[in-house]
Each structure stands twice: as structure tokens, then as C-alpha cells.
Amino acid sequence: MPETLLMQARAGDRRAFAELVKAHQGSVFSIGLRMLNRRDVAEDLAQDVFLQLYRKLDTIESLQHLGFWLRRVAANLAIDWMRRAPYIATLPLDESADVSAPEADSDPLMSRELTRLLGELAPHPRAVMLLRYQEDRDVAEIAAMLDMPMNTVKSHIKRSLTALRGRMIGAKLIDCEEVP
Amino acid sequence: MNARVVFTLAAVLLAGPSFAQTKGRLNLPEFAALADKASETVTVTLDSNLLGIAARFLSNEDPEQAKAKKLVSSLSGVYVQHFTFETDYAYPKGDIDRVRKQLDAPGWSRIVEARSKKENTNVDVFLLLSGDKVQGLAVIASEPREFTIVNIVGNIDLEQLHDLEGNFSIPKLGIETAKPPASTAAPAKPK
Amino acid sequence: MTELENELRRLLRPVDAPAGFADRVMRSLPEHPKPAAITVLPTPRRSWMQQFGMPTALAASLLAAVLLGQFTAEQRELRAEQRGLEASRELMQALRLTSDKLDIAYQAVQGPPPSDPEENRS
Numbered sequence: 001m002p003e004t005l006l007m008q009a010r011a012g013d014r015r016a017f018a019e020l021v022k023a024h025q026g027s028v029f030s031i032g033l034r035m036l037n038r039r040d041v042a043e044d045l046a047q048d049v050f051l052q053l054y055r056k057l058d059t060i061e062s063l064q065h066l067g068f069w070l071r072r073v074a075a076n077l078a079i080d081w082m083r084r085a086p087y088i089a090t091l092p093l094d095e096s097a098d099v100s101a102p103e104a105d106s107d108p109l110m111s112r113e114l115t116r117l118l119g120e121l122a123p124h125p126r127a128v129m130l131l132r133y134q135e136d137r138d139v140a141e142i143a144a145m146l147d148m149p150m151n152t153v154k155s156h157i158k159r160s161l162t163a164l165r166g167r168m169i170g171a172k173l174i175d176c177e178e179v180p
Numbered sequence: 181m182n183a184r185v186v187f188t189l190a191a192v193l194l195a196g197p198s199f200a201q202t203k204g205r206l207n208l209p210e211f212a213a214l215a216d217k218a219s220e221t222v223t224v225t226l227d228s229n230l231l232g233i234a235a236r237f238l239s240n241e242d243p244e245q246a247k248a249k250k251l252v253s254s255l256s257g258v259y260v261q262h263f264t265f266e267t268d269y270a271y272p273k274g275d276i277d278r279v280r281k282q283l284d285a286p287g288w289s290r291i292v293e294a295r296s297k298k299e300n301t302n303v304d305v306f307l308l309l310s311g312d313k314v315q316g317l318a319v320i321a322s323e324p325r326e327f328t329i330v331n332i333v334g335n336i337d338l339e340q341l342h343d344l345e346g347n348f349s350i351p352k353l354g355i356e357t358a359k360p361p362a363s364t365a366a367p368a369k370p371k
Numbered sequence: 372m373t374e375l376e377n378e379l380r381r382l383l384r385p386v387d388a389p390a391g392f393a394d395r396v397m398r399s400l401p402e403h404p405k406p407a408a409i410t411v412l413p414t415p416r417r418s419w420m421q422q423f424g425m426p427t428a429l430a431a432s433l434l435a436a437v438l439l440g441q442f443t444a445e446q447r448e449l450r451a452e453q454r455g456l457e458a459s460r461e462l463m464q465a466l467r468l469t470s471d472k473l474d475i476a477y478q479a480v481q482g483p484p485p486s487d488p489e490e491n492r493s
Contacts, residue, residue: 017397017400018396021396021397022393025388025392025393026388029387030383030386033386043389046388047392047395051396051400054400065453110378115382130383136380140238140456140459144452144456150239150240151240161373161376164375164379174375222464224462224464226458226461230454230458231462234455234458234459234461234462237455237456237458245463248462252462258466260465292476292477294479295479296479305476319472319473321472321475332469
């Protein structure tokens with residue numbers, strides 16, 4: 001995506017802004033969906049994020065900054081919504097939510113179990129795991145996005161992986177030997 | 181600091197046509213016009229302030245970043261220019277040769293000179309030595325469609341550099357911490 | 372990278388937003404971007420100013436300056452944070468480029484190094 005698209009959007013070109021939305025809508029929506037477990041709520045959150053972006057566009061310095069900003073705002077907004085409406089965090093997995101990526105060659109049972117287990121993580125560790133494994137962000141970036149010490153980010157990742165691994169072993173979805 | 185820079189400049193100017201601003205720092209051309217022609221550009225200019233800021237964001241848990249953090253703590257600058265082109269020799273060789281010329285200045289030793297006729301690749305690795313301390317590293321690599329200039333300035337701890345080897349796939353350069361590397365000057369003729 | 376982490380990455384690839392999402396976002400945008408929220412008090416009448424002996428316009432300016440200052444400080448912090456992240460990424464990129472070139476030099480001089488189980492780390 002050319003940097004000029006951002007400049008055009010900042011200058012008021014709505015078509016350019018629409019292109020920015022299309023480029024990032026998948027990631028932002030997915031963060032909302034996997035944090036909040038509901039497609040309709042996730043769409044509301046994603047719309048909110050892009051509305052905020054429209055208002056703050058003149059503060060975005062580069063496409064890289066844009067990516068950082070969107071993920072930061074989406075993750076923090078989702079955490080905020082989960083806090084204000086804690087029932088969202090405990091909603092049973094919406095069968096129609098289809099939170100996992102369609103992947104022909106993955107084990108559907110494992111995918112389903114992992115999805116369920118991720119949904120049981122508390123807001124902050126869940127956000128950390130999404131930023132790490134969905135958005136492929138490194139520890140320093142996640143720490144900056146969530147305003148969290150890097151050691152805390154690392155702790156969340158380690159503990160979440162340990163918990164997930166333990167549950168997967170218990171459900172006999174992976175073997176003990178896989179544990180490093 | 182100003183007096184030190186002036187002294188360094190005077191010493192270097194007297195010695196040769198190089199004009200490092202800080203000991204070990206090369207005067208790199210900006211290559212501003214090349215950015216449009218290049219298909220890939222990497223320009224990194226990190227002085228001591230930015231290095232300090234960058235180091236804060238490096239993770240202590242990630243082994244690669246942790247070692248980089250340790251190495252960087254005694255550096256005063258990391259400067260890289262890297263350009264890739266779609267056609268051969270779209271870059272000014274003269275500018276690169278002028279950078280090489282700066283490395284004729286006293287203190288710099290070329291420890292590797294690699295030429296590949298087959299691939300038309302030239303790579304030179306230089307160290308600025310003060311006793312057994314490395315105060316500067318320069319790498320100049322050129323191929324028909326790409327060139328890279330690296331200049332790392334500061335107290336490069338040889339042990340830490342040695343420690344990095346194998347992590348960044350930095351090859352073991354045979355740099356031993358107990359003694360300085362062998363001089364690249366021609367050996368004295370036997371009598 | 373463990374099998375579990377690989378599975379997580381596969382599972383968590385971003386999904387598509389609902390059809391028509393971008394259009395709905397564009398429809399919800401205001402006609403013109405809203406200005407930054409800065410509260411400015413109205414300038415009082417002369418008699419009110421005379422009564423309290425206080426330049427309310429000055430107070431309004433000070434309040435606006437404080438709010439603007441907070442807003443600016445937040446933006447500055449965010450920019451500093453972003454610069455720091457960019458600097459750390461640039462640093463890692465520079466060190467990796469350096470190692471690439473040193474590798475070439477080494478191989479040209481010594482031949483290919485022995486295979487290293489730690490190699491091919493991304």
C-alpha cells in the first residue's frame with residue numbers, strides 16, 4: 001500500500017480513507033471478534049475504531065504508525081468493553097461466530113478446542129495472545145500497545161501457552177512429548 | 181566533546197583525505213537521488229540518543245534482542261545504507277569508492293577483502309582498532325544490482341561481538357579476545 | 372516455534388470483516404472531521420468582569436491551554452513511543468543486514484561454514 005494513500009486520506013480524500021479501512025478491516029474486526037465472541041458486537045467495535053481513526057487521522061504519521069494505532073485502539077477498546085460488560089467475556093462460544101480462520105488442513109477438533117480455551121482467557125492475556133499470534137507483533141510492540149511492561153507481556157504469553165498446552169494434553173489433542 | 185571532535189578532525193585531516201566527525205564514523209553520502217531509482221532502500225541512522233531509545237524497546241527475553249541490547253549499550257552510532265536496483269550498476273561507484281578511501285585513514289585495518297569475479301561481488305570488512313579495542317566497524321559490499329555500507333561506531337566489545345556470532349549468523353571471524361587480529365599489511369621481506 | 376504456536380497462528384489468521392463493512396463505515400462518517408474537543412468558555416460582559424475583577428477571557432485561555440497541552444502531551448508521548456519502536460526495528464534490521472554481509476565475506480574467504488543447528492532462525 002503506498003504511503004500516498006495515507007497522505008490523501010489526511011487531506012480529506014474519502015476514497016483514500018475507504019481504501020485504508022478495507023486494508024485493515026479484517027485485522028480490526030478479528031480482534032473484536034476474538035475478544036468479544038460476537039460478530040455483531042465485533043462489528044460495532046470495528047466501526048468505532050475506524051470512526052476514531054477518521055477523527056485522529058492528522059496524528060497518524062505513517063502506514064506503520066497506522067497499523068500500530070489501529071491494533072492498539074482495537075485491543076484497548078475491546079478490553080474496555082469486556083470490563084464494562086463482563087457478561088460478554090463469559091458468553092458461550094457463538095456457533096455462528098466462526099472465530100477461527102477457515103483452514104482446510106487443520107484439525108477441526110483442535111481448532112474448536114483452542115478457540116474455546118482462548119475465549120476463557122481474561123481480557124489482558126487474551127489481547128496479548130491475539131496481538132502475538134494473530135497480528136504477529138513482537139513483545140515490545142505489544143507492551144507499547146497495551147501500556148504494559150514487557151515482562152508482563154512475556155508472562156501472559158508463557159502462562160497462556162502453558163495453560164493451553166495443559167488443556168490440550170488433558171483433552172488428548174496433543175501428546176505429552178510435544179511439551180518442550 | 182567539541183574539542184575532541186576538532187582534535188580528531190585535525191588528526192584525520194593531517195593524515196589523509198577522510199573526515200570522520202566522530203572517531204570511527206564515516207562520512208556517508210546521502211544518496212538522496214537514488215531512493216527513486218532503487219527498488220529497495222534501507223537507510224538506518226541511529227546516533228547514541230536513538231540507540232538508547234531503541235534499546236529500551238528490545239526484549240530481554242528474546243535471546244537475539246537481548247544480545248543486541250547488550251552490544252548496543254556501548255555503541256555511539258549505527259549507520260547503514262542499502263540499495264537494490266532493477267538494473268546493473270545504477271548506482272554511482274565513485275561515491276562508494278570515496279567511502280572506501282576514508283578507510284585508508286590510520287587506525288582502520290581491513291580484515292577481509294573478498295572479491296568474486298563470478299558474481300561480481302566485492303565485500304570489504306574494516307575494523308578501527310585502538311590496542312585490542314575495536315572502536316569502529318565498516319562493511320562495504322557491492323554487487324551489480326545492490327550495495328550496502330555499514331558503519332558501526334563506538335566501543336565494540338569483541339567478546340560481545342563474538343557472542344553474537346551464531347545468533348545473527350555472523351561468521352566466526354577468528355577475532356580472539358586475547359590478542360589483536362593479524363595485521364593486513366604486507367609482511368616485511370626476509371633478509 | 373512449537374506446534375501449538377503454529378496451530379495458534381493458523382487458527383488466528385484474520386477473518387474477513389462482514390460484507391459491506393467498509394461502506395457502512397463510510398456512511399457513518401461525519402461530513403467533515405470533528406475538531407479536537409477543546410472547551411472554550413464564553414467571554415463574559417464587561418460589567419461581570421468589572422464585578423469580579425478577574426479577566427475571564429484569561430481564565431478561558433488558560434483552561435484551553437491546559438486542555439490543549441494535555442492533548443499535545445499525549446500526542447507527543449504517542450509519537451515518542453512510535454519513534455522508539457521504529458528505532459528498535461531499524462536497529463534489528465541494521466544488525467541483520469550487517470550479519471548478511473559478514474556472512475558473504477566469510478564464505479568468500481573460508482568457504483561455507485559448517486551447518487549450525489541454530490541457523491535459519493527467523
